[in-house]
Amino acid sequence: MARSCFQEPAQVEDTFCMVCAQSNPPRRDGILGPPTTALFPIPLPRDDVWSVVPKHWSKACRVRRAHRKMLQLVILALNYLHFASPLNVVHLLGRSPSDLHLSVFSRLLALIKAGGPVEKISIFNCGRKSYQLDARFSELVEAVQRLGLDSAEQYRGSKSEVFVPAQNEREELRPCRELCAERLKLSGSGVWDPVPFLSDLFYMPYIEPRVNQFDIKPPKDVLPDLSRVDRAEVLKLCKVWDLRGLLRIFPEHCGPKHRWGLVKVFNNYKSPVADRQIGDRRGMNFCEGKISGPSKTLPNATSLLQLCPRRFTEMLSGAVTDRRDFYHQFKVSDEKACGNALFPPFLADELKGFPAFQLMVEREAAQGRISGRHVVGDRLGLSPKPILLDTERYVACFGALYQGDHLGVEYATDAHANLMRSWGLLDDERRLQGSRPILYDDVCAGLIIDDMFFVSSETAQNLSCLNESLAVRQLGVAKRAYDEEGLLGSDDKDVLGDVVFKVCGAEVDSSWKSVKNGVVVAGAPKEKRLVLGALSSAAACLRFTSDALHSCLTGSWVSALLIRRQAMAVLNELFM
Numbered sequence: 001m002a003r004s005c006f007q008e009p010a011q012v013e014d015t016f017c018m019v020c021a022q023s024n025p026p027r028r029d030g031i032l033g034p035p036t037t038a039l040f041p042i043p044l045p046r047d048d049v050w051s052v053v054p055k056h057w058s059k060a061c062r063v064r065r066a067h068r069k070m071l072q073l074v075i076l077a078l079n080y081l082h083f084a085s086p087l088n089v090v091h092l093l094g095r096s097p098s099d100l101h102l103s104v105f106s107r108l109l110a111l112i113k114a115g116g117p118v119e120k121i122s123i124f125n126c127g128r129k130s131y132q133l134d135a136r137f138s139e140l141v142e143a144v145q146r147l148g149l150d151s152a153e154q155y156r157g158s159k160s161e162v163f164v165p166a167q168n169e170r171e172e173l174r175p176c177r178e179l180c181a182e183r184l185k186l187s188g189s190g191v192w193d194p195v196p197f198l199s200d201l202f203y204m205p206y207i208e209p210r211v212n213q214f215d216i217k218p219p220k221d222v223l224p225d226l227s228r229v230d231r232a233e234v235l236k237l238c239k240v241w242d243l244r245g246l247l248r249i250f251p252e253h254c255g256p257k258h259r260w261g262l263v264k265v266f267n268n269y270k271s272p273v274a275d276r277q278i279g280d281r282r283g284m285n286f287c288e289g290k291i292s293g294p295s296k297t298l299p300n301a302t303s304l305l306q307l308c309p310r311r312f313t314e315m316l317s318g319a320v321t322d323r324r325d326f327y328h329q330f331k332v333s334d335e336k337a338c339g340n341a342l343f344p345p346f347l348a349d350e351l352k353g354f355p356a357f358q359l360m361v362e363r364e365a366a367q368g369r370i371s372g373r374h375v376v377g378d379r380l381g382l383s384p385k386p387i388l389l390d391t392e393r394y395v396a397c398f399g400a401l402y403q404g405d406h407l408g409v410e411y412a413t414d415a416h417a418n419l420m421r422s423w424g425l426l427d428d429e430r431r432l433q434g435s436r437p438i439l440y441d442d443v444c445a446g447l448i449i450d451d452m453f454f455v456s457s458e459t460a461q462n463l464s465c466l467n468e469s470l471a472v473r474q475l476g477v478a479k480r481a482y483d484e485e486g487l488l489g490s491d492d493k494d495v496l497g498d499v500v501f502k503v504c505g506a507e508v509d510s511s512w513k514s515v516k517n518g519v520v521v522a523g524a525p526k527e528k529r530l531v532l533g534a535l536s537s538a539a540a541c542l543r544f545t546s547d548a549l550h551s552c553l554t555g556s557w558v559s560a561l562l563i564r565r566q567a568m569a570v571l572n573e574l575f576m
Contacts, residue, residue: 041079041089043097044072045105070112071105110517114509116526126531129552131172133535136549139167144544164546175269176278178228181236183267185274188328189244190400192487194415197422201291202414205407208335209288217258218286224264226343234342235350237265238396246328247356248337248397251364255341255395256284262343262395263402279402284339293410294417297435299446301506304522306432307441309457311518315510317469318501319454321478323416324488326450327401327408340402341395351394360394412449420447423481425474443470446503452478453503460515466497
């Protein structure tokens with residue numbers, strides 16, 4: 001069974017001098033008061049940390065003082081969230097803490113130490129929002145300076161709203177752009193056959209998608225704008241696909257019946273030299289039925305809270321790998337490829353010279369020599385086959401899964417999971433999911449589409465053997481499965497036995513420094529938290545702000561509020 005993480009803590013020496021450990025200390029106002037027995041309101045430690053720091057103090061002393069300051073701020077925040085009228089209990093924060101509160105102080109202090117500090121922080125460590133935050137702050141500062149509102153006199157007299165023009169000139173602030181075939185980076189070649197690993201629910205929709213299509217017409221507002229498609233650029237895209245074996249060409253009648261079923265491909269910014277390929281397949285997505293699959297049970301950061309390493313003695317070892325360009329490694333049937341047809345259709349003269357076109361001609365010729373209706377059918381509802389090949393129009397189709405296919409995540413996750421199960425991995429008793437608990441936590445596995453990770457509990461003394469942990473050994477089995485199936489990966493990005501690693505969008509810190517303090521933490525990366533906190537504080541100090549800055553920061557504030565509410569619930573559960 002999963003082991004409990006609430007063992008009796010060992011005696012831990014801490015440099016934090018807890019003055020409030022006295023049996024009945026006087027209050028700051030000189031009035032004696034007995035220790036409170038209730039958890040809330042949590043009294044403040046009697047520690048004067050807000051006086052001026054002497055210049056001769058060492059860095060270690062200043063860090064310890066910062067930890068104690070943060071402890072008091074966290075206690076104030078917890079009290080603020082707990083009470084509907086927090087100002088009415090301010091006078092109770094000076095009461096003597098009880099043994100219960102001392103244990104709360106120790107626990108909070110351990111968590112604070114595990115959360116930092118870091119040597120350097122940069123705005124670019126706050127994730128994909130970094131460029132947005134930089135632009136929003138820059139445009140606000142420039143607008144304030146241009147309008148002469150940066151002086152105190154102007155601040156007192158100005159009450160009018162001013163339009164702040166957006167500054168989105170940077171490439172990173174325009175992630176979606178028109179098709180440019182030269183910038184697309186494709187790694188897959190559509191050669192891995194997932195059919196043997198697809199569940200019964202997905203087998204037929206993947207092989208023959210028309211069984212999952214409905215005779216409905218999507219509204220115009222959900223369809224891509226095909227009027228701006230550059231025909232010459234689409235031909236360049238076909239050449240890129242053809243070089244990787246991803247291009248398939250079919251007569252126009254084999255593709256979607258309506259123009260709105262054709263796909264518009266566009267670029268998504270990845271780096272200064274390359275873009276991702278996205279297929280705007282909203283027309284076909286709309287008329288295809290939704291299938292409830294494994295994507296709704298993907299693990300998230302809270303799933304990691306089921307792991308229960310023994311306090312002070314065990315750390316977590318992480319092993320992570322991912323598949324490169326996973327969707328583009330999937331081999332699809334001709335019927336599935338026909339649903340990936342590009343706009344616009346082409347004439348034969350435009351496609352001659354493509355190897356994929358020659359394969360299509362040979363395929364059509366072979367089918368023409370076969371007379372059996374059980375093979376070619378009777379072509380009911382289809383236009384008659386043309387006598388002259390040059391007069392027919394053709395559609396260029398993508399021979400893999402689009403990033404933009406609404407069922408792609410289901411196909412990819414289902415086939416990937418069943419592949420791992422065939423090698424003895426991802427058993428339900430140890431698989432981290434968002435829908436069910438684990439039974440054993442000695443070594444656990446999780447799958448998020450193309451990312452596979454393993455986490456094992458290891459004795460803290462075996463610091464030199466983490467590259468041979470259970471997690472790393474199971475990752476080796478997964479890598480052998482990938483090699484046998486020919487699935488490409490990014491070996492340079494693999495994590496092999498690290499004690500500080502990122503999975504499910506969270507950073508797990510089980511370093512020896514944290515373990516000896518009695519905590520193993522999982523949350524947003526330290527740098528990201530510190531940067532967003534610093535930026536939120538800077539925004540709160542501004543005389544003027546903008547709506548764009550508010551909307552960019554709101555997610556950070558909401559996340560912080562939810563985290564504090566969760567922390568309060570955990571404290572109630574542990575100490576009440």
